[in-house]
Amino acid sequence: MRIAVAKETRDGESRVAMVPELVGKLTGLGYDVAVEPGAGLHALISDEEYTAAGAVVDVAAFEGADLVVSVQPLSIAQIRDLARGTTTISFLPVGQEQQTVVELRDAGVTSHAVELIPRISRAQSMDGLSSQALVAGYRCAIVAAGMLRRFFPLNMTAAGTVQAAEIVVLGAGVAGLQAIATAKRLGAVVRAYDVRAAAAEEIRSMGAKSIDLDLETLEGTGGYAREMTDDRAARQRQLLTPYIASADALITTAAVPGRPAPMLVTREMVEQMKPGSVVVDLAAESGGNVEGSVAGEVVRIGNAQVWGGRNVPSQMPGPASRLYAQNVVNLVTLMTAEDDEGNGVFSPDYADEILSGSCVTQDGRIVHEPTREAIEGTSEPEPTETPEPTAAAVPVEQPDVPYDQEADQ
Numbered sequence: 001m002r003i004a005v006a007k008e009t010r011d012g013e014s015r016v017a018m019v020p021e022l023v024g025k026l027t028g029l030g031y032d033v034a035v036e037p038g039a040g041l042h043a044l045i046s047d048e049e050y051t052a053a054g055a056v057v058d059v060a061a062f063e064g065a066d067l068v069v070s071v072q073p074l075s076i077a078q079i080r081d082l083a084r085g086t087t088t089i090s091f092l093p094v095g096q097e098q099q100t101v102v103e104l105r106d107a108g109v110t111s112h113a114v115e116l117i118p119r120i121s122r123a124q125s126m127d128g129l130s131s132q133a134l135v136a137g138y139r140c141a142i143v144a145a146g147m148l149r150r151f152f153p154l155n156m157t158a159a160g161t162v163q164a165a166e167i168v169v170l171g172a173g174v175a176g177l178q179a180i181a182t183a184k185r186l187g188a189v190v191r192a193y194d195v196r197a198a199a200a201e202e203i204r205s206m207g208a209k210s211i212d213l214d215l216e217t218l219e220g221t222g223g224y225a226r227e228m229t230d231d232r233a234a235r236q237r238q239l240l241t242p243y244i245a246s247a248d249a250l251i252t253t254a255a256v257p258g259r260p261a262p263m264l265v266t267r268e269m270v271e272q273m274k275p276g277s278v279v280v281d282l283a284a285e286s287g288g289n290v291e292g293s294v295a296g297e298v299v300r301i302g303n304a305q306v307w308g309g310r311n312v313p314s315q316m317p318g319p320a321s322r323l324y325a326q327n328v329v330n331l332v333t334l335m336t337a338e339d340d341e342g343n344g345v346f347s348p349d350y351a352d353e354i355l356s357g358s359c360v361t362q363d364g365r366i367v368h369e370p371t372r373e374a375i376e377g378t379s380e381p382e383p384t385e386t387p388e389p390t391a392a393a394v395p396v397e398q399p400d401v402p403y404d405q406e407a408d409q
């Protein structure tokens with residue numbers, strides 16, 4: 001049984017899906033671990049460290065692999081290198097990666113999308129969204145502290161008192177709470193707002209002040225937020241304006257699953273901030289919580305420097321890889337059974353909701369129903385035996401052309 005660790009191919013991706021210190025967990029389960037040369041270089045992990053940990057470093061790492069693990073989805077070339085029946089684990093944003101899904105289907109690969117792992121307590125240790133959000137939230141607070149040209153903490157000195165910085169955090173999920181905790185540790189005065197009712201208590205437990213806007217809370221399913229109506233959004237923006245105007249730094253981390261990020265802060269609101277103020281928009285890549293923020297850039301709006309996050313966990317590739325690799329080990333453990341002699345065998349049980357829920361393609365079919373509908377239309381297709389693309393798949397093989405579902409109906 002072989003697990004291959006892919007060298008990431010996407011621009012700007014510095015993480016790696018397995019770290020030397022966890023290789024022993026996989027070998028302990030009975031796997032051989034093969035790592036593509038240079039897989040860990042951007043995370044400052046050398047090939048020699050993998051070898052010392054018991055892995056082999058091999059240009060042909062995918063050959064004979066039961067399972068290939070990566071952070072980002074594999075490239076089309078990597079997928080075409082896989083034997084039919086190979087399993088993959090990676091982030092796989094199915095809405096944006098339709099061509100990849102079609103390739104995985106046609107290659108007969110069983111693919112698992114980490115972001116589709118159900119958010120149930122049993123799956124917490126496999127939850128890559130949470131582990132990477134934790135890194136991103138920390139990083140956001142550090143970026144704000146680095147960009148702000150003043151102290152975060154109160155300083156009482158013989159030369160006088162310097163007031164603490166005032167930070168506002170919008171969105172208090174995993175990333176937001178970590179940003180709050182980090183800013184608090186640095187001594188800032190932190191206020192935070194989230195639409196979920198449970199968030200107020202979580203904000204206070206981090207030592208921050210919860211902003212009460214006296215608006216209805218927006219609970220969705222699974223502990224997530226619901227989308228706002230336009231009226232609710234406008235009222236929220238109006239009520240938040242004075243908090244943002246008086247903040248030295250604003251950190252936004254709000255998201256609604258499956259939707260573009262909610263626009264919480266208009267350009268006009270940012271224009272009311274003081275000279276030298278800083279805005280950190282973690283959601284810049286998925287549409288932005290702040291109007292005018294640009295992913296991967298710092299732009300100036302009024303008096304504020306606005307930093308747009310782009311693959312933020314990858315900016316701390318060592319710890320982000322370590323946490324993700326632990327998520328992978330836990331998922332692989334779930335996929336491993338014991339034979340009669342007590343040896344580990346790669347034998348995922350698809351009756352388990354964690355495995356069935358995260359599985360996107362299997363046996364030449366798209367098994368994640370919303371993705372299948374988006375790519376193939378509404379009628380259940382016949383299973384395909386051959387790796388040839390089906391007629392329905394053709395439009396999505398052009399990544400820049402949005403797939404027109406209506407044309408298929």
Ligand SMILES: NC(=O)c1ccc[n+]([C@@H]2O[C@H](COP(=O)([O-])OP(=O)(O)OC[C@H]3O[C@@H](n4cnc5c(N)ncnc54)[C@H](O)[C@@H]3O)[C@@H](O)[C@H]2O)c1
Nearest residue numbers: 119120124130171172173174194195196223225254255262
């Ligand atoms: N395995 C698990 O059980 C598990 C794992 C992770 C998170 N969770 C829960 O899921 C919830 C959200 O987690 P997340 O961080 O992944 O969420 P997320 O990344 O989807 O969203 C980030 C935050 O933005 C908030 N938000 C959305 N719209 C907003 C708006 N208009 N204004 C202000 N804030 C807004 C959300 O309420 C959320 O707290 C948390 O309650 C967390 O405890 C459960």
